[in-house]
Amino acid sequence: MRNLGISIYPNHSKVEDDLAYIELAHKYGFTRIFTCLLSMEGDAEKIIEHFKQTIQFSKQLGMEVICDINPRVFSELNISYNDLSFFNALGVDGIRLDLGFTGNEEAQMTFNPYGLKVEINMSNATKYLDNIMSYRPNKEKLIGCHNFYPHRYSGLAYDFFIQCSKKFKDYGLRTAAFVSSSDATYGPWPIMEGLPTLEMHRTLPIEVQAKHLWATNLIDDVIIGNAYASEEELKKLGTLQREKIIFAMEVEEGISDLERKIIFDEPHFYRGDVSDYLIRSTQSRVKYRGHSFPVHHTPNIKRGDIIIESDLYKQYAGELQIALQDMENSGKSNVVGRIREEEVFLLDHLQPWDKFGFEEK
Numbered sequence: 001m002r003n004l005g006i007s008i009y010p011n012h013s014k015v016e017d018d019l020a021y022i023e024l025a026h027k028y029g030f031t032r033i034f035t036c037l038l039s040m041e042g043d044a045e046k047i048i049e050h051f052k053q054t055i056q057f058s059k060q061l062g063m064e065v066i067c068d069i070n071p072r073v074f075s076e077l078n079i080s081y082n083d084l085s086f087f088n089a090l091g092v093d094g095i096r097l098d099l100g101f102t103g104n105e106e107a108q109m110t111f112n113p114y115g116l117k118v119e120i121n122m123s124n125a126t127k128y129l130d131n132i133m134s135y136r137p138n139k140e141k142l143i144g145c146h147n148f149y150p151h152r153y154s155g156l157a158y159d160f161f162i163q164c165s166k167k168f169k170d171y172g173l174r175t176a177a178f179v180s181s182s183d184a185t186y187g188p189w190p191i192m193e194g195l196p197t198l199e200m201h202r203t204l205p206i207e208v209q210a211k212h213l214w215a216t217n218l219i220d221d222v223i224i225g226n227a228y229a230s231e232e233e234l235k236k237l238g239t240l241q242r243e244k245i246i247f248a249m250e251v252e253e254g255i256s257d258l259e260r261k262i263i264f265d266e267p268h269f270y271r272g273d274v275s276d277y278l279i280r281s282t283q284s285r286v287k288y289r290g291h292s293f294p295v296h297h298t299p300n301i302k303r304g305d306i307i308i309e310s311d312l313y314k315q316y317a318g319e320l321q322i323a324l325q326d327m328e329n330s331g332k333s334n335v336v337g338r339i340r341e342e343e344v345f346l347l348d349h350l351q352p353w354d355k356f357g358f359e360e361k
Contacts, residue, residue: 002242005032005223010050028238032064055091070098081105088114107135123147144168145176148195148225155199165218176221179209184226195225207236215349248361272352285319301327304344306337
C-alpha cells in the first residue's frame with residue numbers, strides 16, 4: 001500500500017499551527033507523520049508536552065507517527081534500546097534511527113513489547129541492513145526511510161538512491177522517501193533549501209517528485225520533508241493516482257471529441273512488443289475501427305508528444321502512441337498533445353504492459 005505523509009517539527013513550531021496542518025493533511029488523505037527528536041535543546045519538558053499534544057491529535061485522526069531519533073537522544077533521555085517505554089508513553093507508532101547501532105540492537109528492538117516499528121536509514125550502501133537481518137529481526141516491525149537533504153546539491157544521486165532502495169525491497173520491507181514543498185519554509189535545521197531525498201527533485205513540482213518516487217516501484221510512502229506545505233500542494237498529492245502514472249499533458253487545439261475521448265476516457269497500457277521509438281496503446285484502434293480520424297496536425301514529432309494515427313494509416317487509425325524519440329512525421333500522424341516538460345523523463349519508467357493515463361494540465 002502506498003501512503004502519503006507530512007513532517008512536523010515541534011522544536012520549531014506552535015502547537016496550534018501543527019494541529020491545523022495535520023488536520024488539513026488528513027483531509028487530503030495523508031496517513032502518516034514524520035517528526036524529529038534529534039535535539040532536546042531548550043525546555044525539554046515543554047518540548048515533550050508539545051510532542052504529546054500533536055501525537056495524540058494525530059492518533060485521533062488515525063494517522064501513523066514515526067519519530068526520528070539518534071543514539072545521542074537515547075543518552076540525553078537516559079533511554080536504553082531494550083526499553084522503549086518512553087516512546088510508547090509519547091504515543092508514537094515507531095522510531096526512526098537516524099544513526100544506527102551494531103545491528104543486534106536494532107533486531108532486538110523490533111521485538112519490543114509495545115509493538116513499535118523500528119525504521120532504519122535507507123540512505124547508505126553499506127552492509128548495515130544485511131547485518132540487521134543476520135540477527136533475525138521481526139520483519140513485520142522493521143521498515144526503512146531515506147534521509148532528506150536541506151543543502152542544495154547535497155541530495156542523493158539517482159543511481160545511488162536506486163541501489164540503496166533495492167536492498168530494502170529485496171528483503172520485502174516497507175520503504176519511504178521525502179519530497180520537498182516549494183511553499184514550506186523550515187525543517188529541523190537552520191539551513192533549508194528544500195528537503196528532498198533526491199537532488200534531482202529539488203526544483204521539480206511536488207506532484208512530479210511523488211510520481212517519480214512511485215514510478216520507481218521501490219518506494220511505498222512519500223513524505224513531504226519540510227513544513228508547512230500549501231493546501232494546493234496537499235491537494236495535488238492527495239488526488240494523485242498512486243498505482244500507475246497519470247501524465248499531465250497539454251492538448252493541441254482543434255482535436256476532435258473522439259480523440260479527446262481516447263486520450264482521457266479510454267484505458268491505456270504499454271503494448272508488450274517494445275519499440276525504441278513509440279509507446280503504443282492499441283485498444284482504441286480496435287474499439288473505434290470504422291470511425292473517422294482525419295488528418296489535421298502533423299508537425300515533426302518530439303519526445304513526449306502524444307499521437308493518434310489518422311485514417312491514412314489504415315488499420316492503425318485511432319491507435320494512441322507516445323513518442324520516445326524525436327522523429328520525422330510522415331504526414332499521416334496527428335500530434336494531439338504533449339506531456340508537460342517536467343514529466344517527460346517519467347517515460348523512462350514505463351515498462352511493457354504497464355498501465356498509464358493522462359490528465360489535462
